[in-house]
Amino acid sequence: RKEVEQDPGPFNVPEGATVAFNCTYSNSASQSFFWYRQDCRKEPKLLMSVYSSGNEDGRFTAQLNRASQYISLLIRDSKLSDSATYLCVVNLEDFNKFYFGSGTKLNVKP
Amino acid sequence: DTGVSQNPRHKITKRGQNVTFRCDPISEHNRLYWYRQTLGQGPEFLTYFQNEAQLEKSRLLSDRFSAERPKGSFSTLEIQRTEQGDSAMYLCATRRQRKTGNEQFFGPGTRLTVL
Numbered sequence: 001r002k003e004v005e006q007d008p009g010p011f012n013v014p015e016g017a018t019v020a021f022n023c024t025y026s027n028s029a030s031q032s033f034f035w036y037r038q039d040c041r042k043e044p045k046l047l048m049s050v051y052s053s054g055n056e057d058g059r060f061t062a063q064l065n066r067a068s069q070y071i072s073l074l075i076r077d078s079k080l081s082d083s084a085t086y087l088c089v090v091n092l093e094d095f096n097k098f099y100f101g102s103g104t105k106l107n108v109k110p
Numbered sequence: 111d112t113g114v115s116q117n118p119r120h121k122i123t124k125r126g127q128n129v130t131f132r133c134d135p136i137s138e139h140n141r142l143y144w145y146r147q148t149l150g151q152g153p154e155f156l157t158y159f160q161n162e163a164q165l166e167k168s169r170l171l172s173d174r175f176s177a178e179r180p181k182g183s184f185s186t187l188e189i190q191r192t193e194q195g196d197s198a199m200y201l202c203a204t205r206r207q208r209k210t211g212n213e214q215f216f217g218p219g220t221r222l223t224v225l
Contacts, residue, residue: 103151
């Protein structure tokens with residue numbers, strides 16, 4: 001079983017739509033959680049950290065459910081520039097390891 | 111630009127040749143990671159350094175792969191006797207001194223093609 005599982009998509013949405021991605025992780029000892037964005041043939045870049053109480057950054061909202069070992073990312077009012085692959089990442093600090101999901105591809109259409 | 115640089119950006123080599131990649135981290139980041147990423151997959155952990163010490167190696171890192179980080183600054187990843195299956199993007203990432211929640215910063219990667 002993979003450490004981090006994501007729906008690969010693609011999610012094809014019109015501009016202005018709200019879209020949500022989910023991610024599950026297998027290790028209950030995971031301590032830190034992140035969403036990274038990766039454009040085609042580029043390196044991953046941090047989109048936002050995910051905190052236990054949930055957090056928001058502009059049009060982006062991240063939620064963490066430790067009991068269900070589940071992370072989500074909500075994007076409101078989608079822009080064409082949001083088209084990318086979104087990677088869910090969990091960190092086992094004690095082992096200094098980061099585990100990446102395979103990514104969810106988002107296509108925002110005009 | 112995250113401040114992490116990698117060279118070369120692209121490498122095309124013939125099967126059986128040796129290749130070496132370099133990563134220059136953000137100066138105050140003492141932790142350095144190497145990942146491999148293939149099409150449609152997320153980055154897969156290869157190895158990890160804390161300063162100059164290599165503390166963790168993945169089972170993915172066969173004996174043809176070796177990584178170093180002399181003096182705890184830049185790092186190199188060498189692949190000997192390359193195989194076509196080694197074709198991938200090789201990513202370097204760095205982060206600061208241990209603190210829960212610290213994210214990684216990635217370099218632009220080296221794209222390796224083995225013919």
